[in-house]
Amino acid sequence: MSFTSGPPQTTQQYVLDHLRRAILTGRLAPGSPIRQDALAEQLGVSRVPLREALKILEGEGQVIYRPRRGYMVAELALEDFLEVYRLRQILEEEAVRRAIDKMTDEDIERLEEAHEDVVAAAKSGEIIAMATANRRFHFTLIDAAGMARLCKFLNILWDATDVYRSLYYGQESNRERVDREHRGIIEAVRARDADALVQRLDDHRTGTVGAFSEFLARRDS
Amino acid sequence: MSFTSGPPQTTQQYVLDHLRRAILTGRLAPGSPIRQDALAEQLGVSRVPLREALKILEGEGQVIYRPRRGYMVAELALEDFLEVYRLRQILEEEAVRRAIDKMTDEDIERLEEAHEDVVAAAKSGEIIAMATANRRFHFTLIDAAGMARLCKFLNILWDATDVYRSLYYGQESNRERVDREHRGIIEAVRARDADALVQRLDDHRTGTVGAFSEFLARRDS
DNA sequence: CGCTAGGATTTTGGATCCAATATAAATTCT
DNA sequence: AGAATTTATATTGGATCCAAAATCCTAGCG
Incomplete structure (x- = not known):
């Protein structure tokens, strides 16, 4: 958004x-x-x-x-969905590898603030606020790479699946999972460990891909 | 284009x-x-x-x-230029890895036709025709991946540097180089050797990046 | 001589209007 | 009755017009 x-x-x-x-x-x-x-x-x-x-x-x-x-x-078929997430994987890896060494203390602070907003919104059940804060969280990371086109492409990819993300956050168990995974991501950033960061972002996405695939398969049948 | x-x-x-x-x-x-x-x-x-x-x-x-x-x-600074080529490297690798096993004999035939058009245009010195054919050559490969968004992103990235590509083709030595490198690419496709193909595409781009960087550095000074 | 303020001019943003095309409905013909 | 064809309606695409903002130019002032 x-x-x-x-x-x-x-x-x-x-x-x-x-x-x-x-x-x-x-x-x-x-x-x-x-x-x-x-x-x-x-x-x-x-x-x-x-x-x-x-x-x-x-x-x-x-x-x-x-x-x-x-x-x-636009409607998303399952294969569109998988494409979006595959491209996100590739492009976000590039983004965070560039970003991780450039990130200032203020950037990391903003990352944590965004995370706290996510948690707060999750607790009070505000799905849209949660989605907004979540987006701020991830793009604090992505923006830090300082690559305008990459950033634009990723925004497009995120927008394409925004509808479904809100659905994902609807479930309590998913909200807990997001909290846990975000903390892991912050940890990796603090440690300036690029490989770990990429790995954790991959895991983070995998959860949503699974849920979405299931949802879409049901919808299309 | x-x-x-x-x-x-x-x-x-x-x-x-x-x-x-x-x-x-x-x-x-x-x-x-x-x-x-x-x-x-x-x-x-x-x-x-x-x-x-x-x-x-x-x-x-x-x-x-x-x-x-x-x-x-829009104007391109050197860093924009490098970003475009870095993103192309990443995205084209993904595209051709997907494409290489999907490509039919007709696809490969069209690839060769496009290459021949490039060579013909190069001989008669028609720069724009050469650029058009060259684009058809590369996107025959990219389209075969069957990923709509990926294809769109790559089109945008190619468009961004189209102006400068025409300049590159202006030089005789570059035209010969393109011919040689394209043949290598076709060879790798025929052999269905993804690693070799990616490598050759990387080399292919490297040449232009060097020439462009030099050109832009001169322009911006 | 340079700088600011005011007004004239250019240029963009948006609304309304009309034409062309596509879609829906009705009528005719088999 | 069903299909095809004609007619009517809805919807998009484009042109023109007007308002608002930005730019440019000039005159006045320090």
Whole structure:
């Protein structure tokens, strides 16, 4: 969930934020067409900024566009899912290997703060707050690599599965697991142990991949 | 250069193709602002499809957008360059490892055809035709992996340095080198030797990275 | 001579309107 | 009755117009 902070400067940004949230929460369901006229009216804007926002989401693969047919919310097949996680594995390894030696004490501090926010949100059962904090946790690490494109690609990959991540956090046992694994990740960062960090991130992802695969297999049947 | 083939179905696509070419050939120079009104008039279209095309290019990092300031053609610093090539190394390794066992005889045939087109274009000194064929050569390999997102990311990375690639092909010695290296790549594919293929692709890139680094270092001084 | 302030101009962002295409419905024909 | 064809409707794509913001230019001041 890479939302812009503060009040939106332009209408397109406002619309973009709204669309991201609507997709994330499932209010715009995967596979459903996006009726520009209705949506624009609902938001109290014209179709122009809406269309520009949709073009951004199209570039990120969040919506599918066919000329003269319009936009629809993207659906993920199981194989798409596996691709996203495989690419995350590869790219996040690169990111953290670059980042680990660059990270300052403040970075590590922010990492811990984000983790605490995750735990707090988990306790009070706020799923979206938890997802947001979790994202901040992981991207504190990724951003530290200082590679703009890599960061962008990873944001796209995270966005693609955001809907399902919220589902994952719904379960109590998964929330505990996240807490434990995050602590392990922080530990590896402190020790500046790149191999251990990569290993722990891999393990961290594996859990979610398993849960998602199961979920999707059920859905598609 | 991922242009749409055939006549454009919508004006946005027409404009998008035009913009890609203009950026590729340097007619829209890196760092220069894009005046929407003038450009739209020049193309004989309104600003609406132009803006949508620009949004696509923004997503690909080809242009930079700042609200209320408009769009400008992206500039690559040396570090951006190195990032692009590092990411290509990582992602292309993944792509070809997946692809190598999936490739059919027809795929390999198309690979050779593309190579022959590269050589032919090189002989007659047609730089853009050479770049196009070269791209087809490499993406025959990459597409065979059957990973949509990976393919998209790699297209973005290739686009980012297209301008400079044409420069590289300008030199006779480089053209010979490309011929030789491509033959080695085909050989590795035929032998289904993934490790050798990855190695040869790495070597293939190394040559261009060296030339580009030198060029950029001169430019930025 | 340089710097700031004010206004004119350019340029972007968004709304509305119209045309072209796709989708849905109705009618006709077999 | 079912399929095909025509007609009607809904929806997208693009053009034009207007408002708001940024840039540029000039005049006034230190």
